[in-house]
Amino acid sequence: MAVTDNEVKNKVESTQKAPQDTQNAKPELPNTKEGRLVKELLEKAPYAEGSVRREKRIEFRVPAERIHEFLEIASEKFEMLMQISVVDWLKEGEFELVYQLWSVSESVHAFVKTRISRENAKMPTVMDIWPVAETYEREAHEFFGIIFEGNPRLGPFILEPREYEKHPLRKDFNTLSYVKTIYGEDFDRYDESKTNYVI
Amino acid sequence: MNELMIMLFAPLIAGFIAWALDIRGIREIVGVIGAAVPLGILVKYYPTITSKGTEGIVQTINVGGFHLVFQLNTLTWYFAVIASLVGVAMAFGMASTSKNSYEWLFALMSYTGVLGVFLSGDFVGFFLFWEIMTFASFMMVLRRNKHESLKYFVLSIIGAYAMLIAIGLLYAKTGTLDFNTIRQALYMDAMIGSISRGEMALIFGLFVTAFGVKAGAVPLHVWAPGAYSEVDQSYTTFFSGALSKAGAYGFLLLYILMGVKLVSALGVWHNHMLFAYIIAWIGAITVVVAGFLAVLQEDIRKLFAYSSVSQVGYILLGLGVGTPLGIIGALFHVLSHAVFKGLFWLVVAALILRTGKTKFEDFGGLAEKMPVTFSMALIAVLSLAGIPPMAGFASKWLLYEAAINAHMPLVAGAIFLGSGLAFAYVVRFLYAVWFGQRPSDLEDVKEAPLPILIGMAVLAIPNIVFGIAPGLVTKYLNGLFSEPVVTGDYFKLVTTNGTYNALLVTILLVFGLAVAGIVFIYGAKTRKVPVTDTYQSGNPVTEDYNLSMRRHFYRPLAEALEFWLRYSWDRFYERLAGLAEDFADTLREGIYNGNVQSYAWYLAIILLILALWGVL
């Protein structure tokens, strides 16, 4: 048995609120592991906003043009980029990109959120920081049409070229009408009169 | 001039005529006729040889005070007929592939050289023709590639000097150069023992070096791959099919001339004659090493070059076994190797003629374009891989029997490994050249021209005939020994404890094929589909993709042999040459430093030494 002794202790720490720090620009940060992490990062990147959501969850809001800079700083603490989630806020006309980071050393999950315009959406790639971002960015590009500048492999990845052109996960892509044009009208469960169908 | 002399010099004269005339069309006809004359005369002599037996016909000519003895007996006729058979095929091949008269001249000159080597009855003629042969083949290599020809030249020179010294020693000890006299002298000497063990070992070593170079035995084989591939491939038919046999003939000569003496001088080791045992192991190592190297080649010519080296290893191995059975096996293999390897080289010549490519990665899918050449290649493959009933199998079978009967199990193991390797490299040749996807630049390849096809047929027929009726050869070879070694009839070989009935194997194979064919015919009709309509894990493909494994076909083997492949004889020699060069350089720089004063000193020192020695 070559299993090394497990050094991972249950790192649950109490979330009791620490007395407020008067010097800090953001006084609401608790004096926990999470709070200290946020503080440390905000000192290096004052343009970002940060907050602690709950135990092991912290959140940052970063302007889109400085996202690469911020993630480069964050990558010292957060070793892994778990996912790049894109949320299409149609009414606001914006894409919200959520970089989900995980810190193995600190066991904290961070959301790094940024918003860009839906029209002509462009972002710098973070492949140079985390190579795995290549996959995530390909996927985000494919489903939402965001162009990640510097990623060489943007193009049809999971989808076929035809669907790829449509960027199907955008909110303004109508699945049903697309299905009808592609696969024919003769499927049985769709009722025209129901505008808000429930299965 | 008598017929023997006509036979001997006809190729040379034809070569000169072809060279001098240099008219396209006529030179080919002259060359083919010149090559065919010896075969015709030899065939004419067949009844005489079989009736007269080992004595044969002896003729003497006087050249500038030397009596050159030529003899045509059972053994020399056999070798000569093989050489002339291959020579005829070569001439047909060259009629298609050769572009100038230079090649005709030297190719036919080496033909004469080889015949002379086989027919010579004394060492003067032997050495003379040996050098003609070497010179002519060297000139052939020189024309294409200087580096390779240099390698060939250096090794040949080493061999020639070794032979010259050995002949000199023999002459000093026996006082004669005639084979028969030497043989009797050494036979007598085996009782008396006037030639010491050391001297005999030296002579043996020198001869082994000389003949080993020509036969291409490991570790003296390094010239062969380069030289075989850097000449007109039709000529390689002869180069590998007949010229390398001169080496094998030399080894056989060792037995005939000094076998008894060698045994008495060098002794026996575990019931094996020591000198023969050494030859056997040289053969076994050649078979295996060259076989592995052949498998790993990426060039069609290199593959067959190494294969030739490996196959000559079989012959040495058979000779080394030393029993009559072994010698018969080896001699049979001389024939079968000449015919199948000659055939291979003609196929290669046709391929290079039609495509202009030599690397495996440039070939593919030619079976549809050159069907006749392909079927010839298939015959050669079956024969080389030792598939019964082909000539290649009959000879290999004799070698197995001989090695195992002589209690040389590890040597026999080498044959097993070697034949597996042979199987592997010929199939690789088949795959890369004839099957698979055809590169687009080979779309307009045509069938090989008629003369070279005739040449192929000349060699393909013996492959099948001697395969089905191996008794034809063994019956003839039995004549070498006082009592028959391999009994049986024309189709059946019987040794002391093994049998092989080639005809029956053929019949049963045909029976099996018939049974399988009936099943096949009963099944559904076949629809021919292109290579893009095959299993590609369900993906659509087009001809734009490369679907044939052309390069590094046997890469796993190279990986398994990684450790051994780090060592190479070729690199070793090159390093040795480099060292010698460096050493000479330092000597030159140190001594010839351009200083007159130091030259004066050298002179003084030399004079002093001479004075001390008592010359002055």
Place this chain on the structure above:
Amino acid sequence: MGGDFISYELKEFKLFEPLFRWARKKSIWLVAFCTGCGGIEMPPLVTARYDIERFGMMPNPAPRMADLFLITGYVTPKTLKRIIITYELMPDPKYILAHGSCPINGGVYWDSYNVVKQLDKYIPIDVAIAGCMPRPEAVMDGIREIMRKIENGEADGWRRYRENYEWYRKNQDELFGEGWRERDAKRWLAWL
């Protein structure tokens, strides 16, 4: 494929046809291609609990030797291309067993933009099993049905495909666009 494929004459065995029918029924080899989530029920089918090898069935990786194509679940257009190619590689007679609701009408993915709704338009299905996902027992029932059909000569999807090749081809081309094979194949040339 194409004209050559349609005009090709099939062999009719006169004397031994009943024997061959019996053999076809008793020896059904599956194409090893899990097209959808139903592929997860294949291992139980071939292992100890259900063991369809009792009926002489076994998965075979090579489509040229296979008889039965198990469409295990939903089919995306990208997979359907591969299914068609693999199906056309299989020698006649060949059968298709559609597994689960999705190949019939899209199942839970009825409104998905990337799932083929009615598989029967693109390749001929012999037997369809409903359910999501069908239990191994249901699959075995489907297999028994196809065995019965084979024995009676009713499993003629391959013949339908051959006879109505133009129609199937038209539907396929409608879905994927003309010349999809070449286009799809050439996609990778730039990357390699």
Place this chain on the structure above:
Amino acid sequence: MFEWKLALEAIGMVIYATFMGFIFMGIERKAMARIQRRVGPPIYQPIIDTLKLLGKKESVSHGFIYDFGPVFALGASIAALLFIPLANFQLFSSNADLIVVAYLLEVPMLGIMLGAMSSGNPYSAVGVQRGLLTMVAMQLPYGLALIAIAQYWGTFKLNSIVALQQLHGWSITVPALLLAFIVFDIVFQAMLGLEPFDIITAPAEISMGPMVEYGGKHAALLFTQHAVQLFAETAFFAVLFLGGASNLLELLIKQIAVLFIAIFIASIYPRFTIDQAAKFFWKWPTILGIIAVILAGW
């Protein structure tokens, strides 16, 4: 002149061997299934499979050699079979010896490879590569085992080997030949294409390798060939090491015993890669083989 009896015997033996070969294949599948705690197919399943493949209404070809390959393979297998003395049927065994039979048993491989190569499929090519390298790798220990046999009994004739064994006891009772037996048994796995040497077909890697393009009647021929080959190889094994047999039943028992050893080994070992297999063959089996031939020579 024409020996009717011999001809009839030969035809009968081919039919018997094909049938029993199929049954052996069935036993193989059934026994594997039992080890895997399954019921398994009926024992005659391979016959049904072959019939079905033959009954395919369409077959695909890639040219003449593609058709010729399987035919040649089956023909060579049948030829090899007829040279092995099977129990009290000597057939043609007096006309060929150990070496010839050993060679003939390898010829079918060439046929399969020829056909596979001509299909031009890259998977087939990898299969051909693996097949030939397996053959190269196993050739040395295989040869050594055969040499040990020939050395010890002092003859190449299979019927003499059988006779000598019946006189002096089976080969495996001799220490030297016991080693040869072990070597041969390892090689046997590779000859039958079973784990750990089923590198040639390797379904999970190269989807049946050389067989990937075969279908319909071509595959039926190859199945038949495999059956004949299986019968011939097990018989060859029994003749060489287990003292032959005096009647077909005895031979059958010995063949099945041989088969079961192979099945048991196959079901508990994974597959080597091809270079590992080569290294393996050139290590232990070769060393054992060398010891065997040296011992046998004394």
Place this chain on the structure above:
Amino acid sequence: MSLEVPRELREEARKHDMYLTPIAKDTYELFFGPQHMATENFSIILKMDGNRVEKAIVNPGFLHRGFEKLAEQRPYFTNIALLLRICVPESDVPENIYSMAVDEIVGWEVPERAIWIRTVVLEMARVSSWMFWIMGFGNEIGLYTAGQWAAAYRERLMRLFEELTGGRVYHIYTVPGGVRRDIPGDKWLRQLRDTVEYIKSKLKDFDEILFDNYITFERTEGVGVMDKRFALKHAVTGPNLRAVGVPYDVRKDDPYYLYPELDFEVPVLKEGDSLARVLVRRYELEQDLYILEQLLDMGPPSGPYMVQDPKLKNLPRFKVPAGDAYAHVESTKGDFGAYVVSDGSHKPYRVHVRGPSQSHGVTVLEELLKGARLADVPVILKTLDNCPPDIDR
């Protein structure tokens, strides 16, 4: 066969800014999958040189159904029946992450009994998934016996799942706020304990023929080696990360359900090759059986198995307050996470699932395959435990 890339392709490639090299003659292309034993509807295009892979291009997407789009069109509870299809071999994982995320947004305290059941279900799913993995790995390296045994043992768990949830593969069992129905009874618990004992007793069989087999070592040792930095940069998680020496396990580092109260180890090996990945999985199987035993010793707490919330009366119109949450659990393939965004309506605004194979099934696979032998391709695929639906969704 042309050597040049066609002009139109060249143009198209330039449009997408792709790397372009002409097809070389000396290498050949091998399409590996989807119709292949080693890949489950997943394709790799291999550029081979002899038997070595020179370049690998992963081509996923055969299983893409647009779950994330479909989930936006269905109510919260209906989505359970949909999202669980993301990970077929252990379908409880997507159910759980989705439910956890919704629980967090709504702010429900899930009852203790439901938590216990969810933990048991997750662990059972893990064990059954390990069995499935053993089968896959055994088949890949040619040891069919081990695979057949493992699949047979998995059937015992399947039977228990059936009794608990009514479904064999897709359970649709864990729902936001609890579980769909209660444990059938004590008999079920006894059967579960028997099954755990049984599988535990069979572990040594697997050790003998698979994990402790000389040839398995030969096949996996030094194949597909990752180092720690590489693995972290490529966000490799789960057993693959633990095989390079990083003791990251969601159950320890971001504990959920009953895991803080359970005693178990996280096996870690340092080598980072396929053998390490195989052995880590084997130790984890042992740990999971141990966890199940502990859970059974603990016994199910009494109480309801579902939150008592009046809003649940009208399930289809059940509205979730606006907000977002990320939840993840440790699956056998790695860190499986879901990011759920709600805009306050009765359908989720966005569900984004992070399959573990997304990170180790594309770029990592392409990197590890470079220079591998063809025979190593299935081994690397299977030791990474690549699950195509994770990537495609």
